[in-house]
Amino acid sequence: MSAILAGEPAPVPIVRSPGYWVTVLRRFSRDPFAVIAALVVLGLIAMAVFAPWLAPQDPLQGMSLRRLRPPGSEGYPLGTDELGRDMLSRLIYGARISLFMGIVPVFAALVVGATIGIVAGYVGGWTNTVLMRTMDVFFAFPSVLLAVALAGALGPGILNSMLALTLVFVPPIARVAESVTTGVRTRDYVEAAKASGAGAFIIIRKQVLGNVLGPIFVYAMSLIAVCMILASGLSFLGLGVKPPMPDWGLMLNTLRTAIYTQPLLCALPGLMIFITSISFNLMTDGLRSAMDIKA
Amino acid sequence: MTALLEVRGLVKQFPIKTGLFGRPKSFVSAVDGLDFDLHEGETLGLVGESGCGKSTTARLLMHLVDPTAGTIRFEGRTVGSSELPLKDFRRQVQMVFQDSYASLNPRLTVAESVAFGPLVHGVSGDEATSRANSLLARVGLDPARFAGRFTHELSGGQRQRVNIARALALQPRVLILDEAVSALDKSVEAQVLNLLLDLKEEFRLTYLFISHDLEVVRFMATRVLVMYLGRVAELGLTESLYTGSRHPYTTALLGSLLSMDPDHRAESAPISGDPPNPIDPPAGCRFHTRCTYAEAVCSARIPVLTPLGEGHSVSCHMSEPGSGHARAPGRAA
Numbered sequence: 001m002s003a004i005l006a007g008e009p010a011p012v013p014i015v016r017s018p019g020y021w022v023t024v025l026r027r028f029s030r031d032p033f034a035v036i037a038a039l040v041v042l043g044l045i046a047m048a049v050f051a052p053w054l055a056p057q058d059p060l061q062g063m064s065l066r067r068l069r070p071p072g073s074e075g076y077p078l079g080t081d082e083l084g085r086d087m088l089s090r091l092i093y094g095a096r097i098s099l100f101m102g103i104v105p106v107f108a109a110l111v112v113g114a115t116i117g118i119v120a121g122y123v124g125g126w127t128n129t130v131l132m133r134t135m136d137v138f139f140a141f142p143s144v145l146l147a148v149a150l151a152g153a154l155g156p157g158i159l160n161s162m163l164a165l166t167l168v169f170v171p172p173i174a175r176v177a178e179s180v181t182t183g184v185r186t187r188d189y190v191e192a193a194k195a196s197g198a199g200a201f202i203i204i205r206k207q208v209l210g211n212v213l214g215p216i217f218v219y220a221m222s223l224i225a226v227c228m229i230l231a232s233g234l235s236f237l238g239l240g241v242k243p244p245m246p247d248w249g250l251m252l253n254t255l256r257t258a259i260y261t262q263p264l265l266c267a268l269p270g271l272m273i274f275i276t277s278i279s280f281n282l283m284t285d286g287l288r289s290a291m292d293i294k295a
Numbered sequence: 296m297t298a299l300l301e302v303r304g305l306v307k308q309f310p311i312k313t314g315l316f317g318r319p320k321s322f323v324s325a326v327d328g329l330d331f332d333l334h335e336g337e338t339l340g341l342v343g344e345s346g347c348g349k350s351t352t353a354r355l356l357m358h359l360v361d362p363t364a365g366t367i368r369f370e371g372r373t374v375g376s377s378e379l380p381l382k383d384f385r386r387q388v389q390m391v392f393q394d395s396y397a398s399l400n401p402r403l404t405v406a407e408s409v410a411f412g413p414l415v416h417g418v419s420g421d422e423a424t425s426r427a428n429s430l431l432a433r434v435g436l437d438p439a440r441f442a443g444r445f446t447h448e449l450s451g452g453q454r455q456r457v458n459i460a461r462a463l464a465l466q467p468r469v470l471i472l473d474e475a476v477s478a479l480d481k482s483v484e485a486q487v488l489n490l491l492l493d494l495k496e497e498f499r500l501t502y503l504f505i506s507h508d509l510e511v512v513r514f515m516a517t518r519v520l521v522m523y524l525g526r527v528a529e530l531g532l533t534e535s536l537y538t539g540s541r542h543p544y545t546t547a548l549l550g551s552l553l554s555m556d557p558d559h560r561a562e563s564a565p566i567s568g569d570p571p572n573p574i575d576p577p578a579g580c581r582f583h584t585r586c587t588y589a590e591a592v593c594s595a596r597i598p599v600l601t602p603l604g605e606g607h608s609v610s611c612h613m614s615e616p617g618s619g620h621a622r623a624p625g626r627a628a
Contacts, residue, residue, distance in 0.1 A: 016443030188398035196412035
């Protein structure tokens, strides 16, 4: 063996095939709906980041003289709310909290849930039973009820409601992670890796993760829309964001008193939630079908 | 010849029904008391019908499943004990799987798959990559063209070459080939078999060649072990076993080969029926339910593996002196 290894071939430029993610990106870019949705999501994120430069007015500064102006009023393209604050500015600033509350709990839940699910799926046996049955206990409650109960128990506030949302999303992500990992664990290439003497940690890192993170990630992305809606719901109930912070869910709540006088105005924050969640959904749908490569 | 690998009393039972608290209620005996030696430098062919325990034997030898009973010794040291930790054993013994596609990670390039084993055993990244490249070249895949490719871009034969390169990457002394060529086209199969013969000579390897294809085994093996329902039916040098089989099961298997001579075609089906259910194997000789020579003793007692000389041994009452079978040789012999 050493004889052949001693005679090293001269270094040659190696033809590297496009990697998996390059192929996925190429397929994704051919799906017009998904691309539009992704651009909308990027636009919303940009809006949240550059809110101070984009908003024409101070979102917190109200004036009781100009309350509930309809959209299209002079100086207020989208009207004013029940305290006379500029709706456009509030919607732009609202993207900050709303997106933050939609994305951060899901990512926190992704880290925790994927870890639990992958460990349960890879180790199997009793570990799996204990971990997954514990998850099932949380899974038994409807997610809205669980979020409300947890947020209520922890007390109102952004941090607590995010914690509640994280706990709500850990079980479904863990379940998806467990099922994909169980499917991968018995594959021959994992057996071959075991046969080469590798330990569980290295096998998970090098052989399992690459094959399970994709589907888990896509699933988590699809939860962002759900999480945003739940977060809005918590704000609406007064368990999340506190006034006067601009948040789409909270705005929906406070403007509902004006639903008969200015129905269009009330619908605006709902429209933003709708656009955001449908964009995230279409984007993840596109990503899912782009990743479904049958070789 | 010394025994490189000694297998004694190997048993594997898989639980199939579990009771209320996960306690197994019944078992399938996939491997049921297997004894054999693998000699340095030989190719031991392992043949038998589907479900006779060939693949389970391979997985037991690699310790991918834990045996229910029995010992495996490598160079006289018990595998998995403090004498020979599993990780050290696995550097010496490697395996090539049947399904060339499933046994390669679809997210890794060919070179990454081959270099994985050496990396696990503490070889540096550059060294592992250059070892992978030279092994790929050795199995007939130009590293410049193939090292950066993914599994799904290769043909079945190319994938199996990658699997062979991966198995060789740890510089093992024993290679377990579990139906390694069974899924390939005949022409590709021949190329891979020739490659395996070349590699064996070059790296002084010992093969355990598992196959259901008797012709391929005859071409490859120096000795052949015939398995039936998890036990050794017959074991002997390839030619003496193929020309003078003593177990009715071996004879029937060989009779199922297509004759190259149209004047010598098989007149009747040499063996009929399916193997009995291994959940509830027949008492006595496992083969008596399908054997034309079965007598009372065959269903009463399990035959012992009887040496016949020149390394040939058979577990059949007809060859066991004083077994009570009408055709058995006398005890005085």
